[in-house]
Amino acid sequence: MSSSLFRKKGPSFEELLQVASKLPFPEIQKPREQWSEDDVLCKSMHMSLQEEIQVDALKIMASKGMVKMVTKMLLKKYINYCSSKRIFDVEMD
Numbered sequence: 001m002s003s004s005l006f007r008k009k010g011p012s013f014e015e016l017l018q019v020a021s022k023l024p025f026p027e028i029q030k031p032r033e034q035w036s037e038d039d040v041l042c043k044s045m046h047m048s049l050q051e052e053i054q055v056d057a058l059k060i061m062a063s064k065g066m067v068k069m070v071t072k073m074l075l076k077k078y079i080n081y082c083s084s085k086r087i088f089d090v091e092m093d
Helices: 012-020 036-052 050-063 065-081
Strands: none
Touching: 012 036, 012 050, 012 065, 036 050, 036 065, 050 065
16 A cells, blocks of 8 residues: 555545555345444445446545545545454544
């Protein structure tokens, strides 16, 4: 990963998108009714990252003030979820 991901200000939306789109998604091994909120959010993000039109929609949302902050938090949560270690300190409660 680029050292720019860990600069003090934090990674840009584009940097997060680039990293997230390259991560393998760990398929959820439990029945759908047992999924956590993180399971649902991260599976949805994974599906979005697979479709060009969805990535374009994420970019549009990220250009809209407060929505950008939420979109970046979702990408950070997704990166943590797909990584073997926690990279970002992110809570979405």
